[in-house]
Amino acid sequence: MPRPDRSHERIPQILSAAAKVFAADGVQGARMDDVAKEAGLSKAAIYLYYKNKDALVLALLEQFFAANLEALKLIPQGNSATDRLCLWIDLVSAAMQQGAHFQTVGFEFLAMAGRDTDARQKVLEFYQEYQSAIAQLLVDDGMLPSDAANKAQEIVALLEGINLLWMAQSGDMDFARLAKSGVTALLS
Amino acid sequence: MPRPDRSHERIPQILSAAAKVFAADGVQGARMDDVAKEAGLSKAAIYLYYKNKDALVLALLEQFFAANLEALKLIPQGNSATDRLCLWIDLVSAAMQQGAHFQTVGFEFLAMAGRDTDARQKVLEFYQEYQSAIAQLLVDDGMLPSDAANKAQEIVALLEGINLLWMAQSGDMDFARLAKSGVTALLS
Amino acid sequence: MPRPDRSHERIPQILSAAAKVFAADGVQGARMDDVAKEAGLSKAAIYLYYKNKDALVLALLEQFFAANLEALKLIPQGNSATDRLCLWIDLVSAAMQQGAHFQTVGFEFLAMAGRDTDARQKVLEFYQEYQSAIAQLLVDDGMLPSDAANKAQEIVALLEGINLLWMAQSGDMDFARLAKSGVTALLS
Amino acid sequence: MPRPDRSHERIPQILSAAAKVFAADGVQGARMDDVAKEAGLSKAAIYLYYKNKDALVLALLEQFFAANLEALKLIPQGNSATDRLCLWIDLVSAAMQQGAHFQTVGFEFLAMAGRDTDARQKVLEFYQEYQSAIAQLLVDDGMLPSDAANKAQEIVALLEGINLLWMAQSGDMDFARLAKSGVTALLS
DNA sequence: TATGAATGAGTATTCATTCAT
DNA sequence: CATGAATGAATACTCATTCAT
Structure with missing residues (x-):
């Protein structure tokens, strides 16, 4: 039985x-x-x-980046790329307040990527998918694919950077406003 | 004696x-x-x-951020804010290749900031000075102080984000080109 | 049911x-x-x-020595004690090749006997029966019981010692030849 | 302090x-x-x-067999091989009472030899040196080298076997008497 | 100032054993 | 009878820290 x-x-x-x-x-x-x-x-x-602590850490690292990739599926339909990104930023920003505390672990995962092959692989995959999704959104809006790739990189960098500042300032910062303003500037 | x-x-x-x-x-x-x-x-x-390992770590953390602040003194004089930033990015980019390996420790310091008061203090100070310096540069170029503060935050976020992507991709990325292109877009 | x-x-x-x-x-x-x-x-x-691992170990130890005692029943009839022992050695030698790998456990059982009362008891019984059987064989051949007891001890020691050397040399030794030669010498 | x-x-x-x-x-x-x-x-x-427990065990195993080899240096000069061996047995027998308790570990080392390459190596070396020394003693007494090698093996086996019985019987046995009697028989 | 030697306080990992099903 | 799942109690090994010299 x-x-x-x-x-x-x-x-x-x-x-x-x-x-x-x-x-x-x-x-x-x-x-x-x-x-x-x-x-x-x-x-x-x-x-x-x-099997051991390393395996647990790696499983968590996978989950961390997988969860972040999930968020890309929340990018809504809309008129312009700017609109869609701004709506998405609001969603993400709201969600961020929740897992804020756990986000610091993300930095350790990035540090691990500098030392551990498995970790590096996961991180690379994550940023590639992240940039691809943003680039696709720009192409949908009529941008040339080659331009879109570059612009997507800037946008991802900006959002990750704002996230970094937000963490550094213990959340004492208006993530959504800054992100939307920055993205709008990058796309104007 | x-x-x-x-x-x-x-x-x-x-x-x-x-x-x-x-x-x-x-x-x-x-x-x-x-x-x-x-x-x-x-x-x-x-x-x-x-005194102990913590003290050593903190000393290193201080050195890490102090060295990064030093880089701000390299911002050259010039015509426009965009010009000055682009010239500076070239300087920073060249320096980055050197200490690339050590940069990963930076992520751990950021993670520490999420848990340790002393670390958090240093990180906060660092980003405040960083943003002030950039904001001053924008004011020098005629921007209103209140706008400059916001724009400086975007620029710092972008540069930190590009740095993060650059680390994540093991340096396999044109930091300077992307940074200049992004900054130019933010300031146009 | x-x-x-x-x-x-x-x-x-x-x-x-x-x-x-x-x-x-x-x-x-x-x-x-x-x-x-x-x-x-x-x-x-x-x-x-x-009941537990100890019980399993003891059961195995019992089986190990019981199997070795079984071998004593294989001592054939014959003319002289020397003849009978030599024939028996051939039988035992052939069987040894089989369980060679398991024999190493025997050493652990002997070590256990130095620490565990139950194990010691089994080991003692084993050697007593072993020596009795050999002594009986010598008495059958006309030796005085008191002499037989001593000589049996020598023979058992010799055979156990050869077995030990055989194990130590990973079976790379002619057990039967050496055993027969030694026993013959002891009995001449 | x-x-x-x-x-x-x-x-x-x-x-x-x-x-x-x-x-x-x-x-x-x-x-x-x-x-x-x-x-x-x-x-x-x-x-x-x-470095770790294994290293300690191996060091002890080395010491154990090295100490046993040391005993070979105690073989005295004398008239006949039999005399020399009997005198030596008395020396060894006296020493045995001392380290009796530690001897059980020897069985574990023999068991280890069945599983560990390093251990096997040490055990092999030990018995080779042991047999060589006894063989040399026999050659000194006029025996042909080829006969001496075989006879030495019998003697070593006998002595190790008596030692084994002695341990199995918790020392309740006259080691020296049995050993001398056995060796004399083997050499007559 | 400098260090070789030593240790207290952990920490990951293992394994015999139990028990609800 | 049989077992998958769970655990308490161990145990090898580590490392920041100290201190006599």
């Missing part, structure tokens, strides 16, 4: 706990003990699902 | 070693042992100059 | 798997997980048949 | 403690914690001298 497969509930449970603990203590500073406690599981149970 | 103060030669020696080791292994991953070996000193000698 | 008793098939299945795993990884190094996998059972199933 | 002992004194200190603990708990059962405590050092200090 096979029992139900608990993996599908344990894995989000563990990842969610890990995200919380990693955000609070940093990737290296986080203890498996605390992840387990936060997940309401024994430490050994974590190792049932992740 | 006073002994010679070796601080002026030991401190750069240690910081330089620490920078190398931190870049290679990450801030938390770096071992005092390795810093000492890299510096050609005994581990205990490090403790003569830095 | 009584269910069929599977003990008679499970127990050899488990012991045989355990023997394999113990031989490969050592008694302490062997994991119940691996024994279970080797036996094609779940780990918990092992515990249905053996 | 006086300055601690010099490092070259630490190694015998650690090995001696390890021998004690390993004898009591077995090689795998021994905890580094206990070795440290027995040595009067911190656990970390052990790791200053031995």
Whole structure:
């Protein structure tokens, strides 16, 4: 009599706990003990699902960038590229307030990318998809593909940079206003 | 009988070693042992100059942002704000190739800022000075102070974002071209 | 509704798997997980048949020495004690090639005997029966019982020692020839 | 507090403690914690001298067989091979009472030899030197080299086997008497 | 000022064992 | 009978930090 497969509930449970603990203590500073406690599981149970801490970190890193890519699907239809981006920025900005605390982990993932091949691969893929999506949006609006690629890079850089400043200032900054103003300027 | 103060030669020696080791292994991953070996000193000698690892990390963080602020003094005189920024970007871009490897540590410092008060303070100061300098440059060119503050934030965000993309792509990107093109667009 | 008793098939299945795993990884190094996998059972199933790992080890130890005692029953009838021993050595030697790999576990059992009362008991019994059987064989040939006891001890020691050397040399040695030559010399 | 002992004194200190603990708990059962405590050092200090537990075990194994080889140098001069061996047996027998408890570890080393290449190498070397020394003694007494090699193997086997029985019987056996009687028989 | 030697306080990882199903 | 899932209790190994010299 096979029992139900608990993996599908344990894995989000563990990842969610890990995200919380990693955000609070940093990737290296986080203890498996605390992840387990936060997940309401024994430490050994974590190792049932992740071979070791590195595997857990990588799984979280994947989830982090995958979640960010998900946000690209929220880009709405609309008249102009500028309009569509500005509407999207509002959506993203609202969502940002939520996961703000966890965002700092993103910086550690970027640092990891400088040292770990797997991490670098994920980061690269993420920015490539991100830029592609923005470029497509510009092409939809009539921009030449070659121009769109460059402009998309500027836009992505601007948004990531604003995000960086926003984090640096502990969220004490109007992300949406600055982003919309910047994007509008870049596209005018 | 006073002994010679070796601080002026030991401190750069240690910081330089620490920078190398931190870049290679990450801030938390770096071992005092390795810093000492890299510096050609005994581990205990490090403790003569830095109370503990945290102090060393903070000193390095200070140095990191101070060095970046130094770059602001390189902003040249010139006709328009756009011209001056573009000339400056060329200078910065050339310098960047050098310390590329160490830049990843910057991300860890940003992550630290999310958790450590001292780190946050330094990061905040850095971005405030950075934005002020850019804003001043815009005011010099005739922009209204209130507009200049906003525009400076956009420019700083853009440049930091491009830097981030540049790191993420392991330097495989034309930093200067993209930065100049973006800044020009923002200021047109 | 009584269910069929599977003990008679499970127990050899488990012991045989355990023997394999113990031989490969050592008694302490062997994991119940691996024994279970080797036996094609779940780990918990092992515990249905053996209270704990110690019980399994002891069962294996018993089997090990019992199997060695079985060999004593193979001592053939014959003319002289020397003849009978030499014939027997040939039989034992042929069998040794088989279980060679598992023999290393024997050393661990001897080591255990130095620390564990139960193990010591089994080992003592084994050598007592071993020596008795050989002594009886000598008495059958006309030797005085008191002389036979001593001579049997020498013979057992010699054979065990040759076995030891044979193991130490990874089987790269003519066990039978050396054993027969030695026994003949002891009895001449 | 006086300055601690010099490092070259630490190694015998650690090995001696390890021998004690390993004898009591077995090689795998021994905890580094206990070795440290027995040595009067911190656990970390052990790791200053031995990379890991395996390295410590191997060092002990080396010492074990090296010490046994040392005993070969005690073989005295004398008239006949038999005389020399009997005199030597008396010496060895007296020494055995001392390290009796540690001898059980020898069985574990033999078991290790079945699984670990380094261990096997050491064991092989040991028995080769052991047999060579005995063979030389026989040649000194006029035996043909080819006969001596075989006879030496029998003698070594006998002595190791008696040692094995002696351990199995917890020392409750007259090692020297049996050994001398056996060797005399083998050489008559 | 400088260091070799030492350690206390962790931390990741493992594994025998249990139990609900 | 049988097992997938879970865990408590261990244990090897690490590292920032100290201190006698």
